[in-house]
Amino acid sequence: MAILLNCVLLFLVLFFVYPLKFVFSMVIPALTRIGAPISMSAQDGRLMMWVYSAGFVARMLIFVLLYWNQYRRRSAFGLSDAQAFAARTGARTHLLSVAVLIERARAKAFAAAAGKPPEGDLTPT
DSSP states (O other), X not given: OHHHHHHHHHHHHHHHHXXXXXXXXXXXXXXXXXXXXXOOOHHHHHHHXXXXXXXXXXXXXXXXXXXXXXXXXXXXXXXXXXXXXXHHHHHHHHHHHHHHHHHHHHHHHHHHHTTOOOSSOOSOO
């Protein structure tokens, strides 16, 4: 199970490293006002951020599954109580990250459906 999860994690990291270049090319100039941001429509920028967010959620879910696998097999691994606690809280921490991002995405989707302007977007308008 751990080998499969590590392979999936490696694929996700490699798959999302290249689009990360475009995320930083868009976000850093927007935040620092240094340099020219890449030319991209607002819709393309939002799509890129949605795809990157999906990759983040997938990576965090893989971490949850890795921690859960470690906790589930704690007796086979010979984990101490402190190590088992760290595995359990690690899974919960990453699951909380996923829940926050999914809730933020849900709120933005409902705001967009209601015709309200998106708040906190770093995409050009």
